[in-house]
Amino acid sequence: MPDQPTIDPEERRLIYATVAARRLQWDSLVWQVPVLSLTAQAFLYTIALGPESSSAARITSAVISIVITALSVTLMARHRQGEITDTQWLAKYETSLPQGYRQHGRPWQERRDLHQPDRGVFRLLVLPWPAFRTWVVGLGIFGLISCLVIVAAIIRPELFTR
Template sequence: MAKDSELEPADPRRAGADPSTPALADGWIETAEWELIQERMPIACVDFVPVRRDLTGTVELIGLIRRSNPFGDQALWCHLGGRINRGESVSAALSRHAAATLPGARISFLEADPLITMQWFPEEINPDRQQPNPWAHFGEDPRKHAISLCFVGEFEESDYKVAGEAARFEWFPVGDVGELELWPGSHRLITRVVAADGARNSESAANLRVAYSALAARALNHNTLVWQTPTLALAAQAFLMTIALSPAAATSARLIAAGLNLVLSILCLQLMTKHRQMLVIDREELAEIEQRLRLKTYHQRLRADRLSLFGRQRSGNWWRAAFVVLALVSVAIIILTAGGWG
């Protein structure tokens, strides 16, 4: 919904310029031309509601501005937004209006697509003006017909100011919105946006839980394979090392056993490293999903101060070092046996 400031646009670079000089700023429109445009065609806009969420991710508080009222003298509470300039993307328009109204505020828009669309009409051209409840489906704007793409803005703690058309900015519980003096249509916009956000979050949360279960199973499998690999390898290596180190065994048998032990050590190192890296990736993704679902995080690395000095050591590194030693021993046995020194 285009705001009051856009009824009489002003280009900061035109101070002292001849009124007949063409507009210099991108997207800037002469007042008379802007009024003519509003009379003849719908205006594309973006609208958004800043939100704060509870621990479950549900919208708990919404932010509204107090602004002037084209319907009368009393100021009204309203969502934020304004028109989209020619050549401007939706995301850029959202960021521009957020910065113009609340300079310094950190507001992010996580969804690329709007949650809902809203239509705004002057009373005299409202398609439902003959119906018992003419504003059941539309918002009212006495200045123009507008079509707005509506979003929620994730509000982060930050130092900000109130500027532009906003006289004040305050937070309200979602359940209290109906008791406020709102811009006509704002209540419907807020209600629909919050409901659509809840539905999308529910669907997203369900999908995340499915992904979480699959990832948790895969992480458990990788963790099992990380330690299953050296266990099985050691059993085979113990047999091979018995042959490689036996003076009674034939030279060829000792060389073959030592060579197989070397190959087995390298394969074990590669498998342990691969499964360990895959496990780390899965745990990082699990921790991210836990944060998004507002769950207790179980897959972050433990703080070192909670473990003993010996417990802080990475077991995987110790095991890989042991297999490197076994590989070097195999090389030494091959050299000594082949040279006739073993």
């Protein structure tokens, strides 16, 4: 194996800072996707469930909702993949640091989990659920409901009238 080039400490800090910034950007993108998806879903459900909409409009908006669900989950997963990749790189890099200086991966996750934002029902109902999976399931429910809207618009269109 050829000799590895020596990297001076300033370059190492720059590389670390670059990967840390990129990880932060991936994390921001992960959570922007479901918010934008919810906005689109709300608009589409206004059409799909509105009493004045035709069956064709209901079916079309529900199909678009299904497509948005699939695209959002896929994009969210891809952003999460980048974020996890960088987090693992940073955690591996930090193994050479003393324990208190490790800010990524398991050490950070363990410190985070020690702190509870609430001691009541909120902690019991919400915190145990991983946020990424919860959002994927939630977006999937939008897709499932859209499938039901399509079926109802075809079989029982009178359900949508006043």
